[in-house]
Structure formats: C-alpha cells, structure tokens
Amino acid sequence: MQALQLEFITNGGKADLIITIARTGESELSAFLMETDQPGFEVVERIHTIGVRASNTVRFKLTNARGWHTPCTFEQATGLLYRGRLGIAGMAVGIAEKATELAIDYSKQREQFNRRLADMQSVQNMIADNVVDCEAALLLLHKGAAMFDRGENVVRISSIAKLFASEAANRCTNNAIQIHGGRGMTFEFLVEKLWRDAKLTEIGEGCSEIQRMVIAKQSLR
C-alpha cells in the first residue's frame, strides 16, 4: 500500500489518537480514529514555524496504518471545520486584545519630545482603531459561538468571524509593534510574538481567500 503523508498537523507530535478524514467514495467521506502508537504511524519531522511555536506541528506518514472506520457525511466532516474556524477567531481575538493592552500600557509609559506617546494623536488613532477591531471581532465571535451552542448552522458566521478577527489581529499586532517603535522589533517585548502568532490565524483552518469564497457563496445563494 502507498504511504500517505499529512503535513502541518497541530500537536501531531504529542497526540496519542488522531482523527483522519478521507474521501472513501465519489461523494463519501469517512473519519478514521487511529492510535499513533502503531508501526503504521510515523512522525517524519517537526515543522518549525515563525509563529505558534509552542505547538508541536508535524508532518506524519501513514503506511498500512490501522484505524476505526466511521462513515460520516460531508456535513459532519466539514462541521469540524466550522467549529475550528470559531476557535481560530477566538485565538485571534485574544491576540488582538493582548496586543492592544500592551500598546496602551507602553504608550502611557514612554515619553518622547516631552510628551507621552499616549498624548500623541496619531498614537491615539492607532489605539482607537485597535479597540474598535477588538470589540467588533469579539461581537462576531460571540454571535458565532451563541449560534453554535443553539445548534444552528454556522457555515457563514464562522467564516465571517474568522476572517474579520484574523485580519483584525494582524492589524492590531502591527499597530502594537509600531507603538513600541524599535523596541517592538526586539525579542524582549511580547508584541513581536503576538505579531508572529497572528499570521497563523489568517492561514490555519482555511486562508482568508477561502473564507471570502465561503461568505460570498453563502450570501449569493
């Protein structure tokens, strides 16, 4: 049997159990629950990324691996994605809020030209933009999470929340580094880590381009 390689699996290097979803027919998907402690499962390498470095992200190989087969519908399989998109939106909101909090704190402490950064209008504008982004992203996340909890269809809202929150996180962390000036580019301030982590939120669980496609398709029906 041909070996199958899967890459970019978050915490795949730590997992005891994995769920692999594969096409098993023309329009049929199946979920396979597999133990990683078996000869057919092999971690090929750890993938080192610029952000989310605490995750043990790996490429792994399956060769005649054994697993429990569970037929599932396309909707059940993709349902995992929609929940995951809300999860990424939550991650993005957390990053955006922390970056904004750090930027506000720093702007109150740092003085240049006999004024605090916090008293400079262009710095205030960046902080205002961040605060608006954080609030809007949080509201979209709450809406999606509430719909999910009520068992409603979250295809559209999960993409909206994920798209907006991830782009907001990137804007917020970028502004936070700007407010920290040169210090923001060193490894001594947390804002650089948040900036690196924010990028993943625009890529993982489907890149922004895919989210826009989903939103447009759902809206044009």
Ligand SMILES: Cc1cc2nc3c(=O)[nH]c(=O)nc-3n(C[C@H](O)[C@H](O)[C@H](O)COP(=O)(O)OP(=O)(O)OC[C@H]3O[C@@H](n4cnc5c(N)ncnc54)[C@H](O)[C@@H]3O)c2cc1C
């Ligand atoms: C740290 C990390 C952890 C991850 N963890 C997991 C995991 O646990 N499980 C998992 O399954 N995956 C995981 N991924 C994979 C992730 O979901 C994919 O990287 C992501 O969906 C983008 O797919 P791709 O990398 O194949 O990019 P590609 O599909 O090659 O796309 C590259 C770029 O092309 C553009 N593009 C692609 N398709 C389109 C389109 N249809 N229309 C317009 N533009 C397009 C976009 O700009 C996109 O960013 C992880 C990735 C990273 C970086």
